[in-house]
Amino acid sequence: MNAPHLPVLLEEVLRSFQPLDHGTFVDGTLGYAGHSHALLEQHPHLHLIGIDRDEEALDFSRKRLAAFGDRVTLIRGDFASVVAGMEPDTFVGLLADFGVSSLQLDKRDRGFSFESETLDMRMDTRSALTAHTVVNTYSQAELTRIFADYGEIRHATRLADALITERTRHPIDTARQLSTLAKKVLPARGKIHPATLMFQAIRIEVNDELGQIDALLDALEAMRPSGAIISLITFHSLEDRRVKQRFRQWAQSCICDPHALRCTCGNTHSLGTIATRKPVVAQPEELQSNPRSRSAKLRTFVFKESHAQT
Numbered sequence: 001m002n003a004p005h006l007p008v009l010l011e012e013v014l015r016s017f018q019p020l021d022h023g024t025f026v027d028g029t030l031g032y033a034g035h036s037h038a039l040l041e042q043h044p045h046l047h048l049i050g051i052d053r054d055e056e057a058l059d060f061s062r063k064r065l066a067a068f069g070d071r072v073t074l075i076r077g078d079f080a081s082v083v084a085g086m087e088p089d090t091f092v093g094l095l096a097d098f099g100v101s102s103l104q105l106d107k108r109d110r111g112f113s114f115e116s117e118t119l120d121m122r123m124d125t126r127s128a129l130t131a132h133t134v135v136n137t138y139s140q141a142e143l144t145r146i147f148a149d150y151g152e153i154r155h156a157t158r159l160a161d162a163l164i165t166e167r168t169r170h171p172i173d174t175a176r177q178l179s180t181l182a183k184k185v186l187p188a189r190g191k192i193h194p195a196t197l198m199f200q201a202i203r204i205e206v207n208d209e210l211g212q213i214d215a216l217l218d219a220l221e222a223m224r225p226s227g228a229i230i231s232l233i234t235f236h237s238l239e240d241r242r243v244k245q246r247f248r249q250w251a252q253s254c255i256c257d258p259h260a261l262r263c264t265c266g267n268t269h270s271l272g273t274i275a276t277r278k279p280v281v282a283q284p285e286e287l288q289s290n291p292r293s294r295s296a297k298l299r300t301f302v303f304k305e306s307h308a309q310t
């Protein structure tokens with residue numbers, strides 16, 4: 001079955017889960033099952049729980065994974081609430097490959113691409129908030145906030161002002177109108193389309209992408225799944241910063257004030273170890289064959305076995 005999405009860092013992801021033998025594996029961003037298919041093939045005793053918010057992706061993966069029979073359970077939902085609702089120690093590994101899939105980006109009716117004739121951007125078409133609502137109803141202050149915080153756009157205020165002016169003339173109904181506006185207002189940055197960061201910001205808002213990552217990390221922190229391997233792939237600094245900081249915090253054994261003269265906390269607070277001292281990035285061959293891999297960073301954390309936890 002030809003998947004409409006090439007999994008990034010596939011070899012590196014498989015390597016990170018190499019020690020797994022049996023138990024349940026969670027793929028929080030199943031997509032087109034590129035990673036999950038390879039994992040199920042490589043680990044014949046693993047059971048998969050595959051989660052995605054996107055019905056189209058789940059329908060595709062249901063067929064793609066059919067040959068694995070009852071080794072596969074698929075759930076439509078967001079990974080943060082599905083994982084938070086799981087019993088502790090029900091899984092031995094978890095993967096999340098954040099962001100949107102190539103199919104979501106390429107399909108014009110989803111409204112993620114610059115040429116789309118719609119303005120939607122929802123990964124889960126059941127959710128109430130669409131890009132159309134954000135663009136046509138958010139206040140100047142709210143638009144500036146999302147452009148600055150989620151797009152890290154230097155000219156956030158200028159862009160918000162231009163958007164408000166444009167929409168007072170006529171509603172903005174298509175992603176194409178939006179990207180044309182960004183081209184007019186924002187300076188070009190090399191080969192990068194000026195609308196790139198604006199679209200990223202709106203997409204993050206519509207899908208609460210950063211809130212989802214924080215909530216997933218919170219759920220894992222509360223759960224401390226014994227011995228579980230957690231591999232997370234991020235695509236921009238807002239995502240990567242969150243993962244990096246939380247993994248560092250989890251690995252810390254001493255939680256005393258850094259200025260304290262001696263340790264008084266017992267030095268037993270580590271939840272496990274960071275398996276990737278530096279983020280793992282794509283090799284030149286993959287960079288050539290899959291442009292999405294350019295910004296991908298993989299970080300892995302391994303939780304302690306619970307009998308070893310204090």
Ligand SMILES: C[S@@+](CC[C@H](N)C(=O)[O-])C[C@H]1O[C@@H](n2cnc3c(N)ncnc32)[C@H](O)[C@@H]1O
Binds near residue numbers: 006007028036098
């Ligand atoms: C980059 S793709 C994953 C591709 C997948 N690893 C593969 O090999 O085909 C990300 C997928 O995660 C889904 N997704 C993103 N955020 C999600 C969330 N918070 N909860 C559930 N699914 C999410 C998207 O709908 C998309 O299908």
